Amino acid sequence: MLLKTVLLLVLGAQVQMLENGLLRVPPMGWLSWERFRCNTDCKNDPKNCISERLFMEMADRLAQDGWRDLGYLYLNIDDCWIGGRDSKGRLIPDKERFPNGIAFLADYAHSLGLKLGIYEDLGNFTCMGYPGTTLDKVVLDAQTFAEWKVDMLKLDGCYSTSSERDQGYPMMAAALNATGRPIAFSCSWPAYEGGLPPKVNYKQVAENCNLWRNYNDIQDSWASVLSILDWFVAHQDILQPVAGPGHWNDPDMLIIGNYGLSFEQARSQMALWTILAAPLFMSTDLRSISPRNIDILQNSLMIKINQDPLGIQGRRVIKDRNHIEVYLRPLSNQASAIVFFSRRTDQPYKYRSNLAQLNLTSATMYEAQDVYTGDTISNLKQTTNFTVTINPSGVVMWYLYPLRKRQLFQH
Numbered sequence: 001m002l003l004k005t006v007l008l009l010v011l012g013a014q015v016q017m018l019e020n021g022l023l024r025v026p027p028m029g030w031l032s033w034e035r036f037r038c039n040t041d042c043k044n045d046p047k048n049c050i051s052e053r054l055f056m057e058m059a060d061r062l063a064q065d066g067w068r069d070l071g072y073l074y075l076n077i078d079d080c081w082i083g084g085r086d087s088k089g090r091l092i093p094d095k096e097r098f099p100n101g102i103a104f105l106a107d108y109a110h111s112l113g114l115k116l117g118i119y120e121d122l123g124n125f126t127c128m129g130y131p132g133t134t135l136d137k138v139v140l141d142a143q144t145f146a147e148w149k150v151d152m153l154k155l156d157g158c159y160s161t162s163s164e165r166d167q168g169y170p171m172m173a174a175a176l177n178a179t180g181r182p183i184a185f186s187c188s189w190p191a192y193e194g195g196l197p198p199k200v201n202y203k204q205v206a207e208n209c210n211l212w213r214n215y216n217d218i219q220d221s222w223a224s225v226l227s228i229l230d231w232f233v234a235h236q237d238i239l240q241p242v243a244g245p246g247h248w249n250d251p252d253m254l255i256i257g258n259y260g261l262s263f264e265q266a267r268s269q270m271a272l273w274t275i276l277a278a279p280l281f282m283s284t285d286l287r288s289i290s291p292r293n294i295d296i297l298q299n300s301l302m303i304k305i306n307q308d309p310l311g312i313q314g315r316r317v318i319k320d321r322n323h324i325e326v327y328l329r330p331l332s333n334q335a336s337a338i339v340f341f342s343r344r345t346d347q348p349y350k351y352r353s354n355l356a357q358l359n360l361t362s363a364t365m366y367e368a369q370d371v372y373t374g375d376t377i378s379n380l381k382q383t384t385n386f387t388v389t390i391n392p393s394g395v396v397m398w399y400l401y402p403l404r405k406r407q408l409f410q411h
């Protein structure tokens with residue numbers, strides 16, 4: 001009876017929007033899953049196992065190596081941290097691997113100016129078989145995360161039914177709100193329903209979640225990046241309009257710095273995720289990442305574009321028969337980001353176009369800055385033809401902005 005009352009109260013709250021004021025721009029940070037998976041072998045692999053040590057070392061890197069100051073604030077724990085539940089049913093972390101508990105890690109992250117994210121699963125078990133959050137545990141677990149001073153929750157969906165998810169995700173959104181602590185809510189809800197209407201009601205998802213996984217897990221390969229991109233582009237008419245400040249599509253983690261991408265492909269993932277207004281969660285070993293990969297991830301103009309306050313997701317606007325694609329994202333101050341992307345596998349390709357062909361029809365004079373080289377391309381009128389040279393599986397990315405009158409006089 002009591003449970004029923006609690007359920008009704010919580011469900012009653014679901015008609016309101018998730019107005020927690022969080023994530024007005026896509027979240028940035030680090031997430032353990034893609035790179036460190038469910039490695040629990042701390043005995044033989046103490047440096048890389050899912051443990052307090054791993055998260056503290058990544059926190060140190062985020063704070064000391066420039067990441068935090070560029071906006072990479074979230075330090076997010078994924079699966080395989082849970083040890084069980086105590087006699088009151090409260091979640092407890094694995095005692096061996098997290099001897100000081102999650103509140104300690106949250107304090108550590110906060111002391112460095114970072115935020116801590118945690119993972120649970122709406123269902124009997126997490127995807128890797130650890131204790132999940134069943135409907136009767138949702139409120140208790142939300143309270144536990146708030147007491148630990150957690151700042152984000154990723155709620156996965158393994159071992160749950162559609163109807164449990166329909167109930168459970170809004171229930172968790174309300175339960176997090178009810179704690180009074182600002183906790184950003186990352187839902188895997190749409191991904192477990194195939195990611196598309198009519199099974200997914202994106203209005204309802206956006207009313208309950210700050211970000212959500214729509215599609216399959218990323219793996220450490222270019223093929224995986226492409227399969228995610230292809231799915232997002234194929235369904236951009238559905239997905240593009242549902243993203244905005246406070247509520248984002250999530251094509252999954254950045255795999256830059258790992259084993260599967262060439263230098264050009266790493267640049268492409270960064271540019272394409274930025275055009276998609278995607279969350280930028282790195283999942284790589286920040287203790288050993290190469291300077292070239294750091295440069296890609298710490299490109300400040302790229303980050304400025306990703307974090308643009310309008311929060312408009314970009315779209316593919318051209319699919320050329322020569323295997324060149326063009327993506328466009330409108331930005332604040334009448335600026336735009338443009339990505340010229342090559343799917344070719346032969347040699348650098350000279351792609352000729354003009355702004356009119358990209359649907360930029362304003363009569364203004366533009367200037368562009370190449371996001372990776374820093375070069376400036378001046379005096380771009382609607383019909384000025386230009387040529388960009390795009391490497392195989394690479395990108396050229398432009399930040400395009402109208403020249404103001406004053407700037408025009410100077411030319």
Ligand code: GLA
Nearest residue numbers: 033078079126127128156217
């Ligand atoms: C699912 C999620 C992944 C990761 C794993 C953990 O597959 O989609 O992102 O959290 O579970 O087990």
